[in-house]
Amino acid sequence: MHVPDTRAAVGELAADLGWLEDHCRAQPGLAAHAGSLRLASALTRNVIGPFLEDQPARPLHVAVVGGAGAGKSTVVNFLCGSVVAEANPQAGYTRHPTAFLPAGGATLPGTIGFLGPMRRVSEEKPANLDEDVYQVRRLQPTAAADPLGEFVVWDCPDMTTWASTGYVARLMEVAALADVVVYVASDERYNDEVPTQFLHLAVKAGKAVVCVLTKMRESDAPAMVEHFQREVLGRLPPLPSGSIPAVPVVPFPQMPPGVRNDPAGAGAKYRVQLLNQILVQCESADAARKRTVSNAARYLATAGDGLLDVARRDLAEFDAWKGAVRVGRLDFEDRYRKEYLSGEQFRRFDRYREQLVELVELPGAGRMWGNVLWVLRAPYRWGRDTLTRLVVRPDTLNLSEKTVLDAALVGWLDGLRAEALRRAGSHPVWKAVAHGFDGPLAAEVRDRFQQAFRTFELKETDDLEATGRQLVAKLEGNPGLLYLLRGGKLTADIAVVGAVLVFTWVPSWYHFLLIPLGVSATHQTAELAARGATEAARLKVRSHREELVQATLTAPLAEWLAQWPATGGTAFEKLQQVLTRVPLLIRQLDEKVSAKMTA
């Protein structure tokens, strides 16, 4: 495999993870998984990419996240020291991220792919603009020193359902970028499922997290904090390093508007607590950024496998479908063999056997001799035919080839349909197939089968005739053998006549009866030889026929059926590619990050 350079590797990994994210979003019940894939691709683009491309550690990023209406925008104002973000009673008001840059000169990284598909809007927009954009606002300089002078503070959209594609994607972009995630939970909804899952994800990704609990009564704050620590933080997953995450909790109790809207003055008490918790996690910009980067790389390296689970499962189900198609194909071929081929005599072949016997007869003037013998063999012919009629059972009625093939196809499709219905609840591949059988799939298979059958019919007639003709032509084309056989038969016939005359001399009339008997025996030998040659050719036709059924009917049909779920736009080939490439790229970037960290 070629080794892409850093920028290409970052781009490829982010693109593969992005493709998987879209793949998951198209399936019901996988929205949360799609969210974690987005976080992974955003970590690649927004953290690992800029680091490997020598972007400076400054500014650091604080992302304020949480459920709808939890008080995120209010917390942003406290971080920035003035009312800069739009707090709004309408829950879910903030729809796209806004970056608040410190009054100094800090700027956002300019690396390709930074913040993914989000566009930066230059002019000021209301926070409820629901588009893939982000705003950048620079804070006004104040007389007092800005404690977060090295930080960009991000106000984010809420995290209430994984299904809101736009919000979640935008939130993940910023959360991935963050050196510190400030997780805001209000007293009434501190334990909501989706925000809590998000909190777990942030911790797993190795983010430094500070929690802010809002809106409770001041007097309830200690109990509430204790409860939150136990119920929510007590269940956090371990960090990528294996240690238990230490997440501080800062209470932001209900504040009257005068306090809430004056974070640097009347609200300073709360603000200072929160700033301290953030600053304590970021002793120096370089160290904080390095931690963000190495945790991101470690998260990708450890979570990468889990992130690919869906893809692996999809491929496994697809393989199971292909397996079911294969089993059905074998059943079909087996049925054809048992119900048709084994009983089929290929009667048209008898014609060629007669031609073989005929060939051994003398041509030209020798014909006279042949005719005489033919007359002499009349009793033998009559006796043989009568005996054959008596002894040989009439052919059992063999089902027509088309009937057998049609029935085998019905069996094949019924089997697949039953399997698809049985497993429809377990995976979309089977559901799609089950739906297909209700819709166009079955009719299309039959159409294809009929078309293939026409080709098959033409080829099988050709093959039968060609093999028969070849049998005769082989003898005709070998004059040496032909003359030997003719001569042999003639010699045997003459020898029989001679022997009868010599041994019975002077023969009585009844001794002459031995002559027809003898020449019948030589003829019978010739016929047996011809029958043997014909049987061998018949066997050949039978095995050709089996191959022909496979090549023109079952193989193409099986191939088409096997690929059918992939024709609906689900690119299984791409899944396969992503499955092999993503782990390699993750490992490669992880090595590059480690090398650069120690350099």
Ligand SMILES: Nc1nc2c(ncn2[C@@H]2O[C@H](COP(=O)(O)OP(=O)(O)OP(=O)(O)O)[C@@H](O)[C@H]2O)c(=O)[nH]1
């Ligand atoms: N009474 C009271 N209201 C608060 C407090 N903190 C925030 N609010 C109000 O709660 C509402 C939501 O606050 P926001 O800061 O906009 O919350 P958000 O998390 O940004 O909300 P979305 O962006 O809509 O998801 C606003 O009307 C705030 O004024 C508080 O401590 N006390």
Ligand SMILES: [Mg+2]
């Ligand atoms: Mg808001």
